[in-house]
Amino acid sequence: MAYKKGSDRRQRVLFPDCIDEYVEADAPVRLFDAFVDRLKMDELGFIRSTPAETGTPGYNPRDLLKLYIYGYFYQVRSSRKLARECKCNVEVMWLLGKLSPDFRTISDFRKDNKEAITKVYKEFNKFCMGLKLFSKSYISIDGSKFKAVNAKDNNLTLSKLDDRIKRLDEHISIYMEELDAYDHEEGRKLSKDEIQRKLDVCKERKERYEGYRNQLEESGESQISLTDTDSRLMKANEGFCVGYNVQTAVDAESHMIAGFQVTNNPTDHGQITNVASEIKADYDVPVLETTADKGYECPEDHADALANGIIPNVIQRDGGCTEQVQFDYNEATITDEQKASTKPEDLKACLEAGVIPDVYEGILTDAQTAEVKEFATDVVDSAVLKMTPEQMRAKALEGYFVRDAERNLVYCPQGEILRQKSIKRNGMIRYCNKLACKKCKCKCTAQRFKEVDFNKDTLIKATEAKRKQLKEENKDKPKPPRTKVVKKVVRYVLHLDQNKMDNRKCLSEHPFGTMKRTLGQYYFLLKGFAKVSAEMGLFCLSYNLRRAISLRGVLALVAALR
Template sequence: MAYKKGEERQQKVLFPDCIDDYVEEDAPVRLFDAFVDSLDMGKLEFIRNIPKATGSPGYDPRDLLKLYIYGYFYQVRSSRKLARECKCNVEVMWLLGKLYPDFRTISDFRKDNKDSITKVFKEFNKFCMGLKLFSKSYISIDGSKFKAVNAKDNNFTLNKLDDRIKRLDEHITLYMEELDSCDREEGRKLSREELEHKLNVCKERKARYEAYRTTLEESNEKQISLTDPDARLMKANEGFCVGYNMQTAVDADSHMIAGFRVTNSPTDHGQITNVATDVKKDYGIDILETTADKGYECPEDHTDALASGIVPNVIRRDGGCTEQVEFEYIGNTITDEQKVSTNPEDLKACLQAGVIPDVYNGILTDMEIVEVKKRTLPTSDSAVLDMTSEQMRAKALEGFFVRDAERNLVYCPQGEILRQKSIKRNGNIRYCNKLACKKCKCKCTISKFKEADFSKDDLIKVADTRRKQDAANDGNANLKPTRITVMKKVVRYVLHLDQKKMDNRKCLSEHPFGTIKRTLGYYYFLLKGFAKVGAEMGLLCLSYNLRRAISLKGVPALLAALR
């Protein structure tokens, strides 16, 4: 039996096939075309949204936007690959009317219209809200790490710079000694010219690292990335990577992404108010409930959220269903209008005055006004303020941890520099230098590494070795400095958390990230900087929401709603 045979490649036809016949009636590409045609490109501020009267005609921004939406939907986002699709993909030919833009035109469109592309994501969400796809009942907030266009070798922390500069000093000293003895010895492995070359390389590299360190200290930043300045080194599931911590808010019923935020914070602390405020504005509602995991536990952020009309149902580490929130007490008189209002300013005024707003009845209970102690500068730390860096190091060598608050570093009893590692939940700053501690045998702390915790008011601490020596000499190990304390009034409430919403959190937040990173393979960005990465994340979230909308409604229903 013969095989099926196709048409001859050289066969000519009198009436060519219509390209529309090759595209199914329910193909997603028809939805992309109709949605982009419904947008007001001038309102979204796309570049060249009005064609010029003279000169060579350019490409319609609608066509290039359609191309990018199609590409991100079908896992093709490289400008060169998109340019190839224009010539070999029948659906893209249908979508663009057989236009063939080159890769540079495609690439420049995404970079030049980064802010406008982000707005397209919100425009599609508005369209879906009109179809009642967003329930607006509550949202689930979560973060995930995405790799940036920046290798770990091109990212420097202060500890990393300190260690490299120290090693370069050792190499420079060694090369200088070898140069001094170069003429006296014979049969050397390296000539004078080779030694001088290596010495100059070390000096040049040291000068570059010192410039990076000076820049970081003056800007109070912890890291510097050379390729993508906005990317930061952070811990992900697969280890450490240089990237961004992307925050998303997922609608409770439709599982669609209601909003996102680009951050370079290594942790999720303090992100609820920032993310939920944008979603609350897009939803157009007065009070928005949220849920998040334990990584979002931050008392100050929860206080700001409640004052902004956001209820933070954050999972507690102890598994409880209540949380104590605290506001600074301001004894103002609250009117009935303020008590029933949902305006953030009125909400904050009520909460600071010890009055529970009507919208928080049942959510906040057990109001009490109490006096708490507020620590101030220890009396023994005042002398450190007048010390120079050399004097601080000399004081540290006597058996102390001395903190330079201006440069945000700590000198240890061995003269090494400890840099800020993290900020603990109680507000203390943890300083550490693992690279210096590997070869150190001094037991100055009980920690595995020289980790020293300082409050924002502490400047000097006694090392364990010094404390033991003083205890052995005079029997007095109590070297704690006297402190001046003051009292302040605060208002405390009990926040009742919704256990059902917290139990449903994982079913909401994990699905979008799993689809974007695993199914679609978008675990890294192609662009650099907050603005461009935000545009790319907007296209990722838009492609996900398009899939969800098609799954919930179908292409024909969505097309009918657009017409």
């Protein structure tokens, strides 16, 4: 039996086929076309949304936006690949009316309209809310790491800079010795000019690294990225990567992404209020319930969320269904109107006065006021504030960990510099230097590495051996007085919804899995918060388009747009 035969490529057709016949009636590309045609491009802020009266005609921003939505929906993100699709893809020919802009025009459109592109994602969400696709019952918040346009070698931390500067100092010393001894020895492998050239390179590199270190110490940042300055080194599932921690909020019923926020915070602590506040405004609801995993455990953030009309159902590390939240006590007379209100200012006033608002009845219970005692700065710390860095290092060599609060570093008993590693849940700041501890045989602390914790008011700590020595020397001396500070607080018991917490993984994991694995959107092509947010908007838009099509179908969505 013979095979099916196609048409002859050289055969001429008297009446060409209509290009519309090549695109199926329920093709997603028809939804892209109808959705973009409905947008008010000038209100969204697109450049050249109104054509100029003179000059060479430009491309309609609607056509370029349609091209990008099509590209991100079908995993074609590169401007060069999109330019190729315009010439060989029938659906793109239909979408753009056979226009074929070059890659530079396509790339510049995304770069110049970053804020407007982010708004397009919100416009589609508004359209879906009009169709009641969003249930607005509660949302699930989660974060995931997306790689940035920045290699690990182009990301420098303070500890890495300290180590590189130290090694460069050693190289410079060696080259200086070789130059001094050059005239007295023969048969050397390198010439004098080559040694001088290597020495100049080391000095230039050291000067550059010292500039980066000074910049970080002045700004208070812990690291710097040279390619994408807004990206940060953070831990991901596959190890460490330089990227962004993207927060998404997923609607409980439709599983559509209700909102997102691009951050460079390596952890999820303290993100619930920031993410949910914007969703609450979009949903236009008095109180919004959220759920999140253990990584969002932050009592201060949960208190802020409740004060803003957001109920945080965060999974507890002990597996319980209750959590204690605390507010600074502010004595005030609460009226019935304030108690019944859902305005953030009224909610905060009630919670700080120890009164449970009506909207939180059954959710918050057991309001109790208590006094919290804190100690002021130790007397011994005052002398450290007057020390120079050299004096601090000399003091550390006596058997102390000395903290330079201005530069945010610690000198260890061996004279090495410990940099900030993290801030613990109890507020203690942890300092360490793994590179220096690899070759150090001293047992300054019980930990494997020289990890030492300081609170914000402590500037000096003795090692275990030094502490025993001081205790023996000062056993007959009276202890210096410590000033107590008493603060009044009000505490509540927050009752968490177990069903919502159990359903969290079913909501948050699927969108990230679809974007990263199915669509290949696990990395960004653009740099900087504004551009990365625009690209993330296209990621979320492509996902929500798929969900809307799955829920209603292309034909129903197109009919609703027209």
